[in-house]
Amino acid sequence: MFDALSERLEQAWTKLRGQDKISESNVKDALREVRRALLEADVNLQIVKDFVAEVEQKALGAEVVQGVRPDQQFIEVVYNELVQVMGEANVPLAEAPSKPTIVLMAGLQGTGKTTASAKLALHLRKEERTTLLVATDVYRPAAIDQLVALGKQINIPVFELGTSADPVEIARQGVEKARADGFDVVIVDTAGRLQIDQEMMGELARIKETIQPHETLLVVDAMTGQEAANLTRTFHDQIGITGAILTKLDGDTRGGAALSVRRISGQPIKFVGVGEKVDALQPFYPDRMASRILGMGDVLTLVEKA
Amino acid sequence: DKTRRGLINQLKAIVGQGPLNQDAVTEIEALLLQADAGVEATDKIIAALQTKLREEVLPPEEAIAYLKKLLRDLLDRPLQSHNPVFVPEKDTLNIWLITGVNGAGKTTTIGKLAHIAQKSGYRCLIAAADTFRAAAVEQVKVWGQRSGVDVIANPGQNTDPAAVVFDGIAAAQSRGTELLLVDTAGRLQNKKNLMDELTKIRRIIDKKAGNARVESLLVLDATLGQNGLRQARVFSEAAQLSGVVLTKLDGTAKGGVALAVVEELGLPIRFIGAGEGIEDLRPFSSYEFVEALISG
Ligand SMILES: Nc1nc2c(ncn2[C@@H]2O[C@H](COP(=O)(O)OP(=O)(O)OP(=O)(O)O)[C@@H](O)[C@H]2O)c(=O)[nH]1
Ligand SMILES: Nc1nc2c(ncn2[C@@H]2O[C@H](COP(=O)(O)OP(=O)(O)OP(=O)(O)O)[C@@H](O)[C@H]2O)c(=O)[nH]1
Ligand SMILES: [Mg+2]
Numbered sequence: 001m002f003d004a005l006s007e008r009l010e011q012a013w014t015k016l017r018g019q020d021k022i023s024e025s026n027v028k029d030a031l032r033e034v035r036r037a038l039l040e041a042d043v044n045l046q047i048v049k050d051f052v053a054e055v056e057q058k059a060l061g062a063e064v065v066q067g068v069r070p071d072q073q074f075i076e077v078v079y080n081e082l083v084q085v086m087g088e089a090n091v092p093l094a095e096a097p098s099k100p101t102i103v104l105m106a107g108l109q110g111t112g113k114t115t116a117s118a119k120l121a122l123h124l125r126k127e128e129r130t131t132l133l134v135a136t137d138v139y140r141p142a143a144i145d146q147l148v149a150l151g152k153q154i155n156i157p158v159f160e161l162g163t164s165a166d167p168v169e170i171a172r173q174g175v176e177k178a179r180a181d182g183f184d185v186v187i188v189d190t191a192g193r194l195q196i197d198q199e200m201m202g203e204l205a206r207i208k209e210t211i212q213p214h215e216t217l218l219v220v221d222a223m224t225g226q227e228a229a230n231l232t233r234t235f236h237d238q239i240g241i242t243g244a245i246l247t248k249l250d251g252d253t254r255g256g257a258a259l260s261v262r263r264i265s266g267q268p269i270k271f272v273g274v275g276e277k278v279d280a281l282q283p284f285y286p287d288r289m290a291s292r293i294l295g296m297g298d299v300l301t302l303v304e305k306a
Numbered sequence: 307d308k309t310r311r312g313l314i315n316q317l318k319a320i321v322g323q324g325p326l327n328q329d330a331v332t333e334i335e336a337l338l339l340q341a342d343a344g345v346e347a348t349d350k351i352i353a354a355l356q357t358k359l360r361e362e363v364l365p366p367e368e369a370i371a372y373l374k375k376l377l378r379d380l381l382d383r384p385l386q387s388h389n390p391v392f393v394p395e396k397d398t399l400n401i402w403l404i405t406g407v408n409g410a411g412k413t414t415t416i417g418k419l420a421h422i423a424q425k426s427g428y429r430c431l432i433a434a435a436d437t438f439r440a441a442a443v444e445q446v447k448v449w450g451q452r453s454g455v456d457v458i459a460n461p462g463q464n465t466d467p468a469a470v471v472f473d474g475i476a477a478a479q480s481r482g483t484e485l486l487l488v489d490t491a492g493r494l495q496n497k498k499n500l501m502d503e504l505t506k507i508r509r510i511i512d513k514k515a516g517n518a519r520v521e522s523l524l525v526l527d528a529t530l531g532q533n534g535l536r537q538a539r540v541f542s543e544a545a546q547l548s549g550v551v552l553t554k555l556d557g558t559a560k561g562g563v564a565l566a567v568v569e570e571l572g573l574p575i576r577f578i579g580a581g582e583g584i585e586d587l588r589p590f591s592s593y594e595f596v597e598a599l600i601s602g
């Protein structure tokens with residue numbers, strides 16, 4: 001287990017004990033521990049600063065409830081604030097009023113876009129929605145083969161035009177085909193790109209302009225560090241995202257990138273990837289993510305015990 | 307953005323003579339934290355800088371120069387116990403095992419390494435031991451074609467990767483190969499079975515190619531946060547790491563977690579990846595790395 005915030009705060013808390021109010025002077029050490037915990041979880045520094053300031057505001061002057069230790073009450077404030085920032089409830093994938101719902105996948109290299117495209121298609125089948133996958137990554141060696149192989153594994157058709165076609169044209173024709181053939185959803189996988197690569201970002205913008213997706217999902221590796229904020233900002237500013245998928249959460253990363261993505265874009269994280277296999281996709285739950293970032297197994301029971 | 311203004315200019319305004327004041331500490335701390343150096347490494351680096359500034363009065367330029375030197379020394383320290391020159395030995399079998407978490411850039415790095423090796427006149431071979439991920443073998447085969455290097459692969463799906471490594475070594479031995487590059491499947495360090503599989507691959511290399519010069523490299527993505535340190539710890543155990551490759555440095559991420567990895571595990575960084583193209587691999591230079599990190 002991670003050194004849980006609750007443990008790490010132990011020292012800081014002793015100062016809070018025996019006080020009837022959380023005040024500016026007695027909360028200082030506790031806030032410093034929260035800052036440290038969030039940074040260790042890879043939450044972006046600027047976001048940590050803003051978040052800690054907000055927590056301080058909420059905590060200050062909060063009357064200490066009879067029978068609840070002030071330290072536990074403070075944890076609850078932190079946790080609740082985090083859940084709130086994270087978006088409170090799970091948000092499902094968009095559904096267009098008329099078929100097909102068009103989904104565009106985007107993100108840095110190697111984050112898990114292609115895998116997530118296949119996972120999403122499988123997930124939709126469980127909801128009895130049919131999907132066409134579209135392979136527009138003409139750059140990375142065997143990227144199309146990869147999507148085709150995944151499609152074969154789960155028996156989902158993949159539209160491709162080889163590696164000499166223009167990605168914008170592949171996307172356009174793919175969506176056309178999905179419409180003509182009556183698919184419920186069409187998922188367009190794209191090549192990984194750096195957010196500072198003007199040419200590749202331009203291509204993505206043209207794909208989006210051409211296919212007018214209902215959902216543009218930023219695929220972010222949960223192990224991403226401080227960069228999560230920058231990349232989210234640029235993808236959101238230049239492309240406009242409607243949500244995110246956080247991948248590789250089956251690892252032991254704390255996943256602070258989630259907070260950065262959510263905070264910067266204001267868009268919900270919709271799914272998490274929890275494995276390499278095609279069925280390893282789950283809905284995103286803000287409360288679980290909050291506990292994870294704080295390194296606390298089960299905050300709620302801790303507070304309830306009080 | 308403040309961090310892009312250049313540290314020197316910022317510090318000139320806030321660094322007085324003598325030890326760093328709180329503002330200066332905050333600025334330098336922000337710089338290091340935003341580069342993913344992590345809280346602990348950042349604290350240590352700042353403490354070392356403070357110690358120096360307490361002993362000696364330095365103007366801002368020199369304080370920064372000292373900070374850079376601290377970082378470079380940290381990064382170069384492993385070279386005291388590892389060979390500073392990193393090239394395969396001629397006329398003998400060198401095996402480079404390339405490992406790392408999913409999507410870090412292992413296969414691409416293999417493609418780039420094969421290209422350099424071929425250009426430099428080494429007899430080179432690739433073992434495609436990622437038998438798991440969809441089209442992983444096809445991917446590494448394309449890289450093999452680009453550099454004119456043969457790829458040893460097992461046509462079956464989900465075959466034992468250790469068997470491919472075994473075949474790769476046998477082929478390398480019979481062909482008089484000088485550099486065998488082993489591509490492995492991405493794996494997260496908390497998956498015990500997958501880490502055991504890697505240990506098995508490493509064991510086969512040591513057993514079957516006892517006379518070979520083996521390098522075991524961990525590929526770290528520069529956009530990684532603090533999980534990179536956990537990766538390095540666990541992979542180091544399983545694959546007996548001897549070095550690190552830091553990829554995706556062509557982005558804006560600074561790869562600061564490498565500082566902690568180098569410090570804690572004493573592993574030298576050998577190469578950096580700076581793009582998706584075949585030429586986009588460079589030997590690691592602590593000077594360039596630190597300049598990029600500090601210039602914001
Ligand atoms: N453990 C784990 N691995 C994942 C997950 N999602 C994807 N991967 C792995 O991460 C690696 C990269 O996944 P891809 O789907 O190829 O990523 P991508 O974003 O399409 O990559 P590019 O197209 O090269 O930019 C592969 O090894 C996947 O198997 C996940 O949720 N957990
Ligand atoms: N910008 C940039 N992209 C890179 C670099 N190295 C690799 N990539 C890209 O990162 C993605 C993943 O690279 P791979 O070489 O497939 O990574 P891998 O570690 O073999 O992935 P798995 O085998 O799926 O675990 C691909 O899109 C590569 O083109 C680099 O130095 N810079
Ligand atoms: Mg892909």
Ligand SMILES: [Mg+2]
Pocket residue numbers: 412413414436442489490491492
């Ligand atoms: Mg690979």
